[in-house]
Amino acid sequence: MNENKPIGYVVGGGLQENLRVRLTVPSQEIQEGAFVTIRSEDWQFYGLVTDLQLGATDPRFADEQSETRLPAGLARALHGQTLYTNLEVLPALMLELGPELDSPDYPEWAKKMGDQLPQVRPVKTIPRHHAEVRLAGQGDIAEIFGDPEQKDNFVIGFTREQNHPVCVDLKKLTQRSFGVFGATGTGKSFLTRIVLAGLINNNIASVLVYDMHNEYGYDDSSSDTGKRVVGLKTLFGSKVQVVGLGGGTLIRTDTPDFTLELAMHDLVPADVELLTNELNLRDTTPTTLHALQISFGKDWFKSFKNMNREQIDEIDEKGKLRKVPHPDSVAAWALTNGVNVMAAEGLHDKLRRLFDKSYIVEKPASDAISEMIRQLELGRHIVLSFGKFESDLDYLLVSNLLTRKIRERWEKTTNDFRNGQNPPRQLVVVIEEAHKLLNREMAGQTTFATIAREMRKYYVTLLIIDQRPSQIHDEVMSQLGTRISGWLGDEDDIHAVLSGLAGRDSLRGMLAHLQQKEEVLLLGWGVPMPLPVRSRRYDEKFWKEMRGSTDHAREERNKKELGY
Numbered sequence: 001m002n003e004n005k006p007i008g009y010v011v012g013g014g015l016q017e018n019l020r021v022r023l024t025v026p027s028q029e030i031q032e033g034a035f036v037t038i039r040s041e042d043w044q045f046y047g048l049v050t051d052l053q054l055g056a057t058d059p060r061f062a063d064e065q066s067e068t069r070l071p072a073g074l075a076r077a078l079h080g081q082t083l084y085t086n087l088e089v090l091p092a093l094m095l096e097l098g099p100e101l102d103s104p105d106y107p108e109w110a111k112k113m114g115d116q117l118p119q120v121r122p123v124k125t126i127p128r129h130h131a132e133v134r135l136a137g138q139g140d141i142a143e144i145f146g147d148p149e150q151k152d153n154f155v156i157g158f159t160r161e162q163n164h165p166v167c168v169d170l171k172k173l174t175q176r177s178f179g180v181f182g183a184t185g186t187g188k189s190f191l192t193r194i195v196l197a198g199l200i201n202n203n204i205a206s207v208l209v210y211d212m213h214n215e216y217g218y219d220d221s222s223s224d225t226g227k228r229v230v231g232l233k234t235l236f237g238s239k240v241q242v243v244g245l246g247g248g249t250l251i252r253t254d255t256p257d258f259t260l261e262l263a264m265h266d267l268v269p270a271d272v273e274l275l276t277n278e279l280n281l282r283d284t285t286p287t288t289l290h291a292l293q294i295s296f297g298k299d300w301f302k303s304f305k306n307m308n309r310e311q312i313d314e315i316d317e318k319g320k321l322r323k324v325p326h327p328d329s330v331a332a333w334a335l336t337n338g339v340n341v342m343a344a345e346g347l348h349d350k351l352r353r354l355f356d357k358s359y360i361v362e363k364p365a366s367d368a369i370s371e372m373i374r375q376l377e378l379g380r381h382i383v384l385s386f387g388k389f390e391s392d393l394d395y396l397l398v399s400n401l402l403t404r405k406i407r408e409r410w411e412k413t414t415n416d417f418r419n420g421q422n423p424p425r426q427l428v429v430v431i432e433e434a435h436k437l438l439n440r441e442m443a444g445q446t447t448f449a450t451i452a453r454e455m456r457k458y459y460v461t462l463l464i465i466d467q468r469p470s471q472i473h474d475e476v477m478s479q480l481g482t483r484i485s486g487w488l489g490d491e492d493d494i495h496a497v498l499s500g501l502a503g504r505d506s507l508r509g510m511l512a513h514l515q516q517k518e519e520v521l522l523l524g525w526g527v528p529m530p531l532p533v534r535s536r537r538y539d540e541k542f543w544k545e546m547r548g549s550t551d552h553a554r555e556e557r558n559k560k561e562l563g564y
């Protein structure tokens, strides 16, 4: 299994404080984050180098520059005897390999195992003193992270020392909500494109992307190199439907597959309450909204929008002229319904920003929401591009409303499934700048938080992309199965990404030392153990591979249809 030469041997440490390994090769050959194996009797241990330390048998040997005082050969010999480098290794997994085939103990062990394959499991013990340590070879990596040749194992990156492919199990990845983090410019959107292409290509789940910055559907150009970046629509054709927000919207210069308009009667008071911060709403708002709904039912938004703010002159009983609210005004409605006039007028002012949205119409040209849901259920994928509607207000309102509908639908299908119908299609909802929807204030109210908490039972999970993970509610962060993180500089962000994970003290430095744009740390439930990797490139080679495999799949399908 091990194609690599030994790099050192265990000299101390333990499960709590990590293992200490004396390095027997030049320290430049090993980096923080290297994946190593330790063979100890019948067991193989797998661990991660979390630190390198210089040591000396006596501090004097380290302090004195003996190489300037002694002949070179002698100095080298002295250094060899007295100066050394230790690795700190976080032990993560162990696997029972059993005795050698020709050992007398083998038959008994084989009998005990029966036809069970040895299982990789979390470490519960430690290797012996002087156990040999090696860099993990391609076989070890495939043993732990999955064989790249096997279906659903998707190469996400490569080991940094030897460039061996490292896979994630796409099915497992989507079983719980997961996140892609990293400071701005570290490659989150690029890595997300790669993961989404993997999900689409392997037909693992339907994908719905809330594409706030119009990055995912059509081709784009890279912000730093200016080179062309192929979009998911280009890679997967009609399997990916690009939906533009608002009638007649163009996504830069491209015409989307169809457009989305919201019907006024689709808006419920909760959709507005969710915008409390964004619209700076007052605490009287829920009462006013409630009264509106009682007065007008589903038509509350339209009716409120159509109210005016005028006053008219009226002659009262004593023959005097006085001003009273126009019968169609906000004030008249408020007075007859026991609502505070100031509160109602204040809300009317603040909702003007919504009344003015051209994508909220009385009668949408088509039922785009149902069409989107239908496409997702059919196994297609939707990129909802916000076009020119790039404000937080648009993002919050539209994504929440739509997700609410989707949640209702998936809950229903799951319940039907329990009663014998077809199972729902696995769905991954992708949100960029997730903290806008999942910060502490919003998390209690948005459908997204509910999805993160419990929707995996209903076949819906989230892919959260964010540069400020510390701004996301801890409860949501703790629900994330897998975290893929690029470089982070801020202590709070690092803390948030590592929250709830074993060995986080050792992993902290690793996150802060990742190379910008090129490296990510794989973490959490969806990966067998933490590992930093050089992230896969989203480039011509990758696009060709995706296209090649879809061509291949098409060919296979054609053959089948033709009866071969």
Ligand SMILES: Nc1ncnc2c1ncn2[C@@H]1O[C@H](COP(=O)(O)OP(=O)(O)OP(=O)(O)O)[C@@H](O)[C@H]1O
Pocket: 182, 183, 184, 185, 186, 187, 188, 189, 190, 191, 222, 223, 224, 225, 467, 517, 518, 535, 536, 537, 538, 539
């Ligand atoms: N996997 C990759 N393949 C090819 N290029 C990459 C990759 N990752 C990052 N890059 C390069 O880094 C640049 C920044 O990446 P990206 O746009 O994904 O950053 P980001 O983390 O999404 O940033 P922001 O938070 O500002 O949106 C890209 O324009 C690209 O040139």
Ligand SMILES: [Mg+2]
Pocket: 188, 189, 190
């Ligand atoms: Mg981005």
